[in-house]
Amino acid sequence: MKTLKTILFTMLILAMLLAACQPAAEAPTTEPIEATEPAAPTNPPAVQPTNTAVVAPTAAPTTEPPQTGPATGGTVIVGTPQEPTTLNPILAASSIDDALTSLVFEGLVEIDENGNFVPVLAAALPIAEETDDGGMIVTYQLLPDVKFANGNAFTCADVQYTFDAIMSELSQASTSGYSQIVGIECPDALTVVVTYEEVYAPYLRLFSYILPTGAGDLATLDTWAFNRQPYGAGPWMVESWTAGDNIVFVKNANYHEAGKPYLDSVIVKIIPSREVGMTMIGNGEIHVLWDLTEADFVALDAMSAQGVAYAGAVTGENELLLLNFADPAVDGPADPAAAPHPILYDLAVRQALQMAIDKQLIVDTLLYGNVRVGTTVLPAGTFACPQEPSTYDLAGAIALLEGAGWVDADNDGIREKDGVRLSMTIATTSGNLLREQTEQVLVEMLRQAGIELVIENVPSDTLFASWDENGMRKHGDFDILLYTTGPGPDPDSHLFSNYHSASIPTADNEGSGSNYSRYINADVDAWLDDAYGLTDVDARRELYCNVAAQINQDLPRIYLYERLLLSGYRVELQNFLVSPGAMDFTWGSQNWWLKP
């Protein structure tokens, strides 16, 4: 007994000592609040004329310069249920990694809250020129007098270094686009000339972060101390990172926008869950709650009295129904014409499906009217292509089905044709309440048109499994899927991988590509191929709009509603914005300030 007691006791003492030795977060000193000059317009001007994307309603106006001007000093605490794995953008793997690296790093071109490309470390958006041999040259002018947090000047050499880092052996960044760069030259310190082997239309999306030269030896990338203690040209630098608990960012004294950031520090706190996060933001324990979803609207509205608001950005993604053109019994067919889906290959059925769905009702009842109904594959940003919304017309849907030979001969409420019952399965990720509710509403709506939907949900790992893991989506083993996808700020890769016939996953291409409908349209293929070879944004947009219109005719997918990237924040936090780009809620964090 004595032995055991001693052991127990020693362990306890040890534990307490060890815990006490843990580095506690340094106390950021809160400076007395001073009123400074009236705020200049805080958002970088959108240089490019674009179709306007709507930023979701925010509960409090945040971008208006207040009369007293921004107060300086103070600390904002951000709650996130996920801990980032790294703060080095070329190792980043998840959206929280991407968002938090944007506190530390800025890029040549980034994406603003409306989904538009804007210059940040570049003086203006770069100019692209096609060369005679089919290549492309993109020239950036860099902002002068920019310094990294360690005091080194930001020059063209840093752009070269960033490129080398991305292309290095241990990099975990996507090299798409970068892999076509054959050389980067520096005619002078502030001019960057990037030469591409061939025309790479989405060139604006590249260089969205710049690493400082000398961040480390690229051969030992994985073990850099820089990965957890990085510095860049962004408004913040890392002071400490307590694993599993918090990360303290303090202001970069060398930040290039004079007088900014207004705050002294930003602390990122790892919280247990969104639910607990909601009580914490209501209590004022945190100022920002990252990564909410449309399902949180009820709770958010109820908390407005406690000083909680939300900001959202249209991401360009839609919650959608993905319809399978091919026979689910056939494993990964390359051409649905050879193995058509017994029901969904018929355009009339797909049209009837869309007409029988009251999208507005779904938005009003399940999303409290806070989002827009889905109309197009390209709803927002530089390449937005608005399309006519579909009309809800139950009688029309029924007439279409009757005309196509689908009748209810046995009077069981569900139509048949040639012995095939108009009954299909719908699958989504299990455990997602909003999606499950959406499915139930859809079942009810379609039943009125004599269409039966059978809900067969699966865990997300099963739904999104790869070809090698026998993924149902990759192999085409489904009728209808419900999930979210959509283009980023540059739609090129999304449109190609989701709607081009070359992106149908088959055994021959080892299941690459995301054209799960197995949709084939020669015009769409041609428009996408042509757009890829263009540098002119307007000309590309025109081709993409052709694609968007054609998709709405052929209906490989039915867009239900537009998704938002949402974060909650306390109303005393000013200038809080969300960008649909990788920077998410950290976009414009240099402009944040706390209203006393």
Next chain:
Amino acid sequence: MTQYILRRALQAILTLLVISVLIFGLISSVPGGIMSAYSENPDFTQEDLARLREKYGLNDPVPVRYAKWLLNVLQGDWGNSFTSKRPALQEISDRLPNTLLLMGSMFLVTLAIAIPLGIYSALKQYTFFDHLLTTVALAGQSLPTFWFGLLLIIIFSVLLKTPDGKPLLPSAGMMTLGQPFNLLDRLRHLILPVSMLAVISAASYMRYMRSSMLDVIHKDYVRTARGKGLPEKMVISRHALRNALIPIVTLLGLDLPNLFGGALFTETIFAWPGIGRLFFDSAMKTDYPVLMAVLMVYSFLIVASNLLVDLVYTVLDPRITLD
């Protein structure tokens, strides 16, 4: 005795090997995995994906990967976390003090509640107090941890406030941000998670203590002690309690690995940066070097504590000999 320990150690090594094969096999057969974060992203080219698979060593068949892992571990290299790139053992050692603090406090509180109450309940068998205690214990043992934790948060962090409108007790984390280390603050953060764990485990310890005490006080040697004219206090503490504690020591010994393993639910609910949460996060990301390290250390501690309990028995109870 030495021979016995040697034999058990050999068995332990074999057991651990089998465990490692099983766990490795299980983790490898989980769908998704580290690559799913990339393969869904249309910006990642086939070349990017191939390069990443190579970097993570996922191109080898599972048995080869296992063999490589085992060889490295035998040389003391547990590998680097897939996600944070830091050594798996460093990830563990960063969080170990937090878990030891949480679980150690929990054990102390549990014993401080359970042992006196268990004894009292046994001595006053079938009184009102005994009935009350056993009922409360049964209720405590039946509480779902997850639900109970949320209930504590709702009561103490949402409904109850300090006079200046702040929550009475913090709902998450182990320190108030932006303040230097402060013992009082640390204790405040400990109250909710420790209460959640202690209420539930004290309930079961109390029931064991009660029944084991009941068992003992009707034994002949206790009657003898009373017959000798010893005061009742002495009878209970010297003769009854020592024997009644044997099963409790077994339980404690078998619970010891939890000092390391932490409490998955508690750490997840209260954002306590310990091993339980590390395990949960790594499992969600299929970060197998960290998962393997946590599970193997945990398995080792379970095997070791079983052996320890058997050895402690011989000390506590001279009737037991090990061969």
